[in-house]
Amino acid sequence: MNWNKAGCEEIRAKKNKELIKIFTICLLIFFPMPLSVCYAAASIPKELTNYISALEKQCAKYGWTDIKPKEIPWEYYRTTKRKHPLIFVNFGNSGKNCVLFLGAVHGDELPTVYLMLKLAHYVRDNPQIFKDKCIVIAPLVNPDGFLSKIPARVNANGIDLNRNFPTKDWHPEALKQWRLKQHKNRRYYPGRKPASEQETMFQMALIKRFNPQKILSVHSPLNFFDFDGPSSDLDSFGQWLEKISKESNHPLRKFGFFPGSLGNYAGHERDIFTITLELPSSEANKAKEYFDKFQTSILKFINLSVAVS
Numbered sequence: 001m002n003w004n005k006a007g008c009e010e011i012r013a014k015k016n017k018e019l020i021k022i023f024t025i026c027l028l029i030f031f032p033m034p035l036s037v038c039y040a041a042a043s044i045p046k047e048l049t050n051y052i053s054a055l056e057k058q059c060a061k062y063g064w065t066d067i068k069p070k071e072i073p074w075e076y077y078r079t080t081k082r083k084h085p086l087i088f089v090n091f092g093n094s095g096k097n098c099v100l101f102l103g104a105v106h107g108d109e110l111p112t113v114y115l116m117l118k119l120a121h122y123v124r125d126n127p128q129i130f131k132d133k134c135i136v137i138a139p140l141v142n143p144d145g146f147l148s149k150i151p152a153r154v155n156a157n158g159i160d161l162n163r164n165f166p167t168k169d170w171h172p173e174a175l176k177q178w179r180l181k182q183h184k185n186r187r188y189y190p191g192r193k194p195a196s197e198q199e200t201m202f203q204m205a206l207i208k209r210f211n212p213q214k215i216l217s218v219h220s221p222l223n224f225f226d227f228d229g230p231s232s233d234l235d236s237f238g239q240w241l242e243k244i245s246k247e248s249n250h251p252l253r254k255f256g257f258f259p260g261s262l263g264n265y266a267g268h269e270r271d272i273f274t275i276t277l278e279l280p281s282s283e284a285n286k287a288k289e290y291f292d293k294f295q296t297s298i299l300k301f302i303n304l305s306v307a308v309s
């Protein structure tokens, strides 16, 4: 009897020791993480975990091994035609000083995804950057195009998302210009009607919700900076960008905007300072080089004060 009791106590003590060990390991793993990540880890929907895994695989395929999409507390409310979540992350909560970053509006512009994912890691690791700001990053606006076997500019419906915004000139200019200027090139097809795509509505919803003063959308491979914004302040904004262009040794062009383009919708019609950064190429293996090249300019853009009308 005594032996049994002693045996039981020994087993119980062993079990307790084991439990303490497990609890300590859990604490060590989860304590350094922000609460949102722990919470997210506990409640991530399957479609998001699947998507993040697919993204991680694609990053590894391109040699972007320093990118860990799992570590970012993504949010999403919409999915694409191929059921990929349209993800974004929001750092900081100042409603007055908000900057929005968009990557891979065109799915075959590969290094733009790396730039935005790397920026998300960088901002997460340097919280002083968003102390009195709000920084919203949507790294992959067109996941269906990016994750296609052969990456595509257009989305799964064959629509150019940078021609699908509901700008005032969309009817009848978007389709007319596509026929006459683009000679019906499918890569620039604006769709049958404006804002017909989830990815377009996603960008519109981000603009509506966060009311950004500044937007930077990364594209490739045209190799320049372009800008749109409130016409009264455009000169000083242009001068600032001219300086940035010299510092980063990257040309500045006034490319203009199109029916249904972001520059038209956000810059021209909504007076948001909107920069397009066109990287020099769409090659995935140049991505790290481009991040190093443009990191300083991007951080300066985050800190740039603009006059709010």
Ligand SMILES: [Zn+2]
Residues within 6 Å of the ligand: 105, 106, 109, 219, 220
């Ligand atoms: Zn593009």
